[in-house]
Amino acid sequence: MQQRHIGKVLLGAWFVVLLSSCSPFSKLQKSGTDDEKYKGAIQYYKKSDWYRAGLLFEELIPVLKGSTESEMAQFYYAYTQYHQQQYLLSATLFKKFYETFARSDYAQEAMYMYAFSLYKDTPAFNLDQSNTLTATSALQDFVNAYPESQYKEECTRMILELRKKLERKAYEKAKLYYKTSGFNIASYKSSVIAIENFQKEFPDSEYNEELAFLKVDAEFSLAQNSLETKQKERYQEAMNYHQLFVDKYPTSRFLKQSEKMYETSQKELDRLTKEEQAREKGKLKTPDANRPAKVTAAN
Template sequence: MQYLRFARLLALVCCFGFLVSCSSFNKLQKTATDEQKYKAALQYYEKKDWYHAGLLFEELIPVLKGSTESEMAQFYHAYTQFNQQQYLLSSTLFKKFYETFARSEHAQEAMYMYAVSLYKDAPDFNLDQSNTLTATSALQDFINNYPDTQYRDETTKMILELRQKLERKAYEKAKLYFKTSGFNIASYKSSVISINIFQRDFPDSPYNEELAFLKVDAEYSLAQNSLETKQKERYQEAMTYYQGFVDKYPNSKYLKQAEKMFESSQKEIDRLTKLEVEREKEKQLQKQQQAPANRPGKVTAARQ
């Protein structure tokens, strides 16, 4: 019971303190000079009261334009938004800062924080990765501009993490095409194309073994479900993918499954080749049968 009373009392005190604080801040906004507001903004910033500091800096930036305080007001304002996890806004503010104050001692840090803001705003791998690409590009640009930066290790780590997101996204996309292939033959083709793109973009990925096998499977399944006129070519393609797979992963756990597809492809190619030979023989036979058996002899005039 006493604990409940204490909790209520503490809540009332906090509420009262909040109201007093709001009242004091409102008074500051209405009556204080620009100099007083700037000092107050710095104090809020030091206390990590990002919200109130951000409000004051935002209000002061147009007024301080051209003054010595203008540069720092914009720099701190960007940080207040970053620390409130408003990453899209902070990225805009940091970018504006290093473009406006390119010679500032804080320009490098601002460019770094612009990239970090984009990194923080990058979505999970299962969502659209446009922002991830933008963040990766910004981080790479920062490294290119400042190769000896103190932030190099952190930047490299973030780039690798973002690339892993892109890698996972591409992997899931390729697998999704494969999973839906049974419902749409075009998905077999899309699966093979996606896997080829993945292997090109991520040659060292740990997913490549599985995807190399799935490429064999997708091409083999595509051949099975194709028109007979296209089957031979596609079985041959499946065998080529198999050879690439087994050369690179001779001890793969998918090897036995892949071998069955290879052997089946070879049998189908042999069967289709025999059919082609038989049809060609039949075609030639029909031509012979259609030709006239006896041609009329040449008529010559009798001598007189």
Template sequence: MQQRHISKGLLGILVVFFLGSCSPFSKLQKNGSDDEKYKAAVQYYKKEDWYRAGLLFEELIPVLKGSTESEMAQFYHSYTQFHQQQYLLSATLFKKFYETFARSEYAQEAMYMYAYSLYKDTPQFNLDQSNTLTATSALQDFINTYPDSKYRDECTKIILELRGKLERKAYEKAKLYYKTSGFNIASYKSSVIAINNFQREFPDSEFNEELAFLKVDAEYSLANNSLETKQKERYQEAIGYYQAFLDKYPNSKFIKQAERMYESSQKEIERLEKLEQEREKLKNPNNRPAKVTAAN
């Protein structure tokens, strides 16, 4: 019984294969002339049969080199890959097209589609953003090359979207360092550095108020967990961050928490300064005013 089922399955596969091998498309691939294949490829393209059109254009491009059809074959082939969501491949093909046919009426569109293909391949914000940087650069290059293009506004919109991804990635990175700081004192330092980098790169971000507060918190916590020899300097840093935070966000919901750290930092600095003075006295016990004696 089981063998009978296997035989039926195998027979079905053979039938499908046989019918496929006898299809008009297969016959065209095997026996069609270059002219017939090109016309068929264009028809498949117009019908949005990207797969068959792509197969034919890919086959034709080497043999059409130098002909009048070569330019359009390469242009259409690029789009067939784009519509099949092969974005890195379509980016490569569009780039090759505008470099090869720099004077073509389609060169501008191809350069845009190169950048747009890279954009479509960019990952979510929580993944590596190398592709996002590449896509942003390509879009900006397009705007610089064709400042009056009809694609300019769309490029600008996409650049802002990609910049938002980079902003969110940097924000989450800074927050991650902060969240893990309780397990590793080095993460306090990394958190402050990451926040400084974020504020410099995204000065108008909506996340800056929260991060400015977290920087005060991270530096204050770093001071608390540091060796005594480094505490005073780090409490002073925390006070400096607090003052900058207060100046920029005087009505922040984080103000009361930040004030407590500020006051505690001041008290700790006073305590540390007293300890320094006491140690200085112990080091120099004879450093006292000389006694005045009466002259004989």
């Protein structure tokens, strides 16, 4: 019984192969002239049969080199790959087209499709954003090259969308440093640096209020966990960050938390100043430069 079933499956597979080998497309591929293949490729393209059209154009491009059909074969071939969601390949093909046929009526469209293909291939914000940077650059290059193009508004929209993706990635990176700071004091420093970099790159971001507060918190925590000889400087820095935060966000929901850290920093500064004065008078020993105020992994 099982052998009969296997036999039927093999017979069916053989029948499919036989039909395929006898199909018009197969015959065209095997025995058609270049002219017949080109016309067939155009027909498949118009029917949105991107796979068959792509196979024929790919085969024809080397043969058609130098002919009048060569330009359109390469242009259509790029589109067949785009429609099959082979975005990196289509980007490569569209770029090659506008570089090869710079004076073509389709050069502008090809340059746009190069950038658009890269845009379609950009990953989610939580992944590596190298492709996003490349796509953003390509879109901006297109706008610069064709400022009056019909695609200008769409390119501008995509650039803003990709910048939002980069912004979210940078925000999450800064927050990650902050979240891991409790395990390694070096992360407090990294968190402050990442937040400052974010503020410079995205000055109008909706995340800046939260990050400005987290910078106060990170610097305050850094001061608490630092070597005693470095605490004064870092508490003062936390107070400076607080003042900047209050000046820019006077009604922030984080205001009370920031004010508490400011008050604590002021008290700690007063304490450290008094201890310095006492040491100068010889009433206290000089603190051990290697002794942190709290248990920490770094200084």
